[in-house]
Amino acid sequence: MTTPVLAIEHLHVELPVRAEMRTVLHDVSLTIGPSEALGLVGESGSGKSMTARSIMRLLSPGASTTGTILFEGVDVLTMHHDALLAFRRKGVAMIYQDPRAHINPVRTIGDFLTEGILLDGSVSTAEAQAKVISLLDEVGIPDAKRRLRQYPHQLSGGLLQRVMIAAALSEEPRLLLADEPTTALDVTTQEEVMAILDQLRVERSLAMLFITHDLDLAAAVSDRVAAMYAGVIIEVGDAASLHTDSLHPYTVGLLDSRPEFGARVRARPIPGRPILASEAPPGCVFAERCPYVTERCRSERPILREVDGRLVACHRAEELRGTISFAGAQEPR
Amino acid sequence: MTTPILEVRDLRKVFDVRREQGRGKEELVAVDDASFTLPLNGSLAVVGESGSGKTTVARMIAGLEQRTSGSILVNGVERGLARPRGAERLRRGKEVQMVFQDPYSSLDPRQTIRSCIAEVLSLHFELSSKDRDERVAGLLGDVGLAQRHASVHPRSLSGGQRQRVAIARALAAEPRVLILDEAVSALDVSVQAQILNLLGDLRQTREISYLFISHDLAVVQQVSDEVVVMHRGRIVEVGSTDDVLRAPADEYTRRLIAAVPRPGWRPQRHARTVD
Numbered sequence: 333m334t335t336p337v338l339a340i341e342h343l344h345v346e347l348p349v350r351a352e353m354r355t356v357l358h359d360v361s362l363t364i365g366p367s368e369a370l371g372l373v374g375e376s377g378s379g380k381s382m383t384a385r386s387i388m389r390l391l392s393p394g395a396s397t398t399g400t401i402l403f404e405g406v407d408v409l410t411m412h413h414d415a416l417l418a419f420r421r422k423g424v425a426m427i428y429q430d431p432r433a434h435i436n437p438v439r440t441i442g443d444f445l446t447e448g449i450l451l452d453g454s455v456s457t458a459e460a461q462a463k464v465i466s467l468l469d470e471v472g473i474p475d476a477k478r479r480l481r482q483y484p485h486q487l488s489g490g491l492l493q494r495v496m497i498a499a500a501l502s503e504e505p506r507l508l509l510a511d512e513p514t515t516a517l518d519v520t521t522q523e524e525v526m527a528i529l530d531q532l533r534v535e536r537s538l539a540m541l542f543i544t545h546d547l548d549l550a551a552a553v554s555d556r557v558a559a560m561y562a563g564v565i566i567e568v569g570d571a572a573s574l575h576t577d578s579l580h581p582y583t584v585g586l587l588d589s590r591p592e593f594g595a596r597v598r599a600r601p602i603p604g605r606p607i608l609a610s611e612a613p614p615g616c617v618f619a620e621r622c623p624y625v626t627e628r629c630r631s632e633r634p635i636l637r638e639v640d641g642r643l644v645a646c647h648r649a650e651e652l653r654g655t656i657s658f659a660g661a662q663e664p665r
Numbered sequence: 666m667t668t669p670i671l672e673v674r675d676l677r678k679v680f681d682v683r684r685e686q687g688r689g690k691e692e693l694v695a696v697d698d699a700s701f702t703l704p705l706n707g708s709l710a711v712v713g714e715s716g717s718g719k720t721t722v723a724r725m726i727a728g729l730e731q732r733t734s735g736s737i738l739v740n741g742v743e744r745g746l747a748r749p750r751g752a753e754r755l756r757r758g759k760e761v762q763m764v765f766q767d768p769y770s771s772l773d774p775r776q777t778i779r780s781c782i783a784e785v786l787s788l789h790f791e792l793s794s795k796d797r798d799e800r801v802a803g804l805l806g807d808v809g810l811a812q813r814h815a816s817v818h819p820r821s822l823s824g825g826q827r828q829r830v831a832i833a834r835a836l837a838a839e840p841r842v843l844i845l846d847e848a849v850s851a852l853d854v855s856v857q858a859q860i861l862n863l864l865g866d867l868r869q870t871r872e873i874s875y876l877f878i879s880h881d882l883a884v885v886q887q888v889s890d891e892v893v894v895m896h897r898g899r900i901v902e903v904g905s906t907d908d909v910l911r912a913p914a915d916e917y918t919r920r921l922i923a924a925v926p927r928p929g930w931r932p933q934r935h936a937r938t939v940d
Contacts (some may be wrong), residue, residue, distance in 0.1 A: 471883040472934065514939040519880065527932035545854065548926035549835035575928045589858035593927045597908070598865070599706035599887065601858035605823040 335405050337507050337539040338364040338387065343399035345386055347561040354610040358563045358617075361636065362400075364507070366615060367537035371571060373586075374560035375606040380543045381564075384509045387541070388426060389416060401506065421486070423449070427529075429512040431492040437483045442480030445499055467498040469637030475487045483611035490521035497529055501536070508533065508540040516588050526553055546592040547574065547587060559583045562610025569642030574588075579644040582618045601657040616646070623660070624652055668741040670841050671703040671726065671761075672873045673818035676735035678721050695721045697898040698735070703842065706939055708868065708875040709890035710906065712882060712921070717895040723844050723878045727763045740841065766847035769825030772819040778830050779804070779815040785837040804833040807870075809863055816826055825856035829863070836867070846878040861887050882925050894918045 345357040357379050364370045372380050385391055387401055389408060401408040403423055411419060428434050435444055445467070446460040455463075461480070468476035471494040484492060493513060500508060510529065530553045533540055543552050550557050551571045559567040559582065565578040578584050587603035596618035604621040613619060617629040622629065626648070634645045640653070678696040683689075686879075696718040703709045713719045723728035728739055728749070737744045749757055765771040772781060782801045786792060789882045792800065802812055808829040819827055828848065835843055844865070849857045865888065868875065879885050885892060885906060892909050894902040894917070902915040911920045 375683055375855060398930050438924060503825045519882075520714065520920055522881055523932045524934060530932060531934065547854075548928065548930065551928065552926055552932060558785060589855045591858070591861065591883040593883045593925055594888065594910070599858035600854040601862065603859075605825055607852055608822040658683055 334366060336402075337368075337404060338541070339400075339402040340383070340387070341400045341402070343383075343386060343397070343401060345391065346396045347392060348394040348639045349610075354564055354608075355612070356609050358385065358612065359565060360563075362558060362565065363566070364539045364541060367534075367552040367582060369533065369540040369542055371554030371557040372541060372560060373545065373550045373557060375545060375586075377562075378560040379606045379609055380560055381511055383560075384426065384511050384541060384543055386449050387419065387509060388424065401521050412555060416473070421451075423504055423505055423514050424507045424509060425503065425505040425531065426509040426511065427493070427496050427500050429515050430542070431489070431496045432484060434496070437484050440480060441487070441495055443484055444484075445480070445495070445502060448499070448503055449485070452599065453511060457497055464498070467502055468495070470501075470532060471495070471498045471526070472547045472588075481614075488521075490517055490525060493517065494528060497525070497532070501532060501639050504536070506539060508538050508539040509543075510540060511543045511625075513543070513545075514549070522549075526643070528552070535620040547590065551575065561584070562607050562612045564617045564645065565636060565643075566618065566645045567642065568636070569644075577642065577651045579639055579642055579653060580618075581624055581647050581652065581656050585621075585658050588658055602658055623645070623658060624648055624656070667704040667705055669738075670705045670707070670740055671876065672701075672738040672741075673726065673738045674700050674735065674738070675720065676700065676725060677733045678730065678735045690772055692756075694898050699893075699895070699900050700735075701893050701900070701903060703874050703876055706868070706872060706874055707891065708877060708889045709879040710879060710892045712879055712893060713895035714746045714880055714921070715896065717897050718898040719878050719880075720846055722789050723763070723827065723876065723897075724847050726842075726876065727761055727844055728757055729763075732937060734781070741777060758840070759838050759937065760840060761844060762838055762840040763844040763846060764828070764831050764835050764848040765924070767803070767851050768819075768824055768831050769851075771831050772827055772834075777816055777818055778810075778822075782834050782837050785834055789838045800837070804837055807867065808833045808835065809859075811893070823856070824852055825859060828852060828860055832860075832867075836873075840873070842874050842876060844876045844878065844889040847880070848877075848880070849884060850881065857884075864888055882910065882922060894921070 340360055340362045343357055343360040345355040346355050360383060374380050397409060403419060444462040449460040451462060465476040468479060469664060473479055473494055514525050514531055517525060542550060542554055549573045554571045555576050556564050556568060557571045561582050567583045575587060578587060588600045589602060591599055602621050615632055616634055619625045619629045628647055634647045636643045636645045639649045676699040680695055681690045684691050684695045699722055711719045711722055721730060725732045749780060759909055779792045779801050781796050782804055784923050786797050786800055801815060805815060810826060810829050849860050853859060875894055889906045891907045893900055896917045902918045910922060913922055
């Protein structure tokens, strides 16, 4: 078997919040194979971004982390200074939701893009410029020479996000972490940016962790989709069968919550509100909102196990298969 | 024919903006001669992307923005261009209310939920404090909140609960028209569905019309009977929501619909467009 690009095993993260430690991730395990795209979906506070930040080792000081994060077989969590720098520069690249917050507003696009390439000292300024111009062309930005002289505020959100994609690809990383890269964009711009990202990723056989709250978007550009709730991975399965074969009541509930495009039917929402990882009960994290909850669910946390070729953390997965519905669930007060 | 509850004719808004390079100002046409009608008890959605002018339309109708020209008729009566004062302001408040996108910034953090809703009631109605408390309780029930929520502050409520409070506060004035400006966009998917169902139910039980401002076509399909599609300040298409979404006539509407992720959808690169 080939070594996965990324293998997270039993990752548990706590962050200090006012004098006490709060859990943000409970026992997260995930793998991403070479050139595979894994979608990571969930609502706010579910731990999607925390997972990405853990991989980059960008958690706030005082965070306590256990488990392993293997990048091409090497544990990121125990990397020393030089190895960590090399991993962040060459191994992995990240694209964020808000590009404006991650680019220096007083430096030109050209400075921003060539900075990393020039850092080695092995490339001349002219070579770096040429490389950057061809990258901008690949992300669909014509007139690259003029763009290089411009400042971030002169570019629209969609263009700036393409610049970020170009920057992420400039060091030829093996793993791309994309954290809600199109959430702040208009829907037509989102389509354009996603198409570019998808095409470049496939051409370069890049592995990707694609974080989003949009299940349909995740399914469209990923090979597999993992769903998170309250800091726990509750299901992982093929993206192509996400809509038809999902097993966990939460995944099914999320799919049913979204108004279906092309048909006007009353939504069947999941009752209640999403909880934080730090509020998770000892049993199943979804127990409080689940119409199929049993005593066992409340006392014993289900582990992620294989059912019908998918991974699911639900005690009743086999028994509920294909029958889950929130139609009769009490709407919340 | 019955008078529509809201009608706008040739509505126009021009902003003076600083020139990007050089000195002086130039005109930016945010809304370019928009006309549409909202029937009594109807639900009309204005959809578009950022910069389409949809929020500016909503703000002009709500009286938060002065129009440059054109007319706004509420229940057949034209609204003057002058800023309203005193009694006229109150009267308008009973006609049109608005719910905003972000329930974290639209509620006063120092006010309890009871006082937030009671304040609107006292402005618009002569009520004894007992009657007022009963109305608050009734409104909380209508939006699916529990009575215990009356005495808490916004910080102890979730985003979905806060948006329910914002809806209850808007309903307190008993407006004829409720403007919902991206009112479910900031909510998590599972909570968004709850609020959409709530809005559907409220329209069944009271005489209220919705003007729904949104960028989200799946949401629009769920809550509106008619839709107006805006692009760069202009209305490009108007029609029944079902017809427009099923068989869009305008090129831009088609592009907008094609970009919505759904099962089996793949993102496509279009001809090079620089935004």
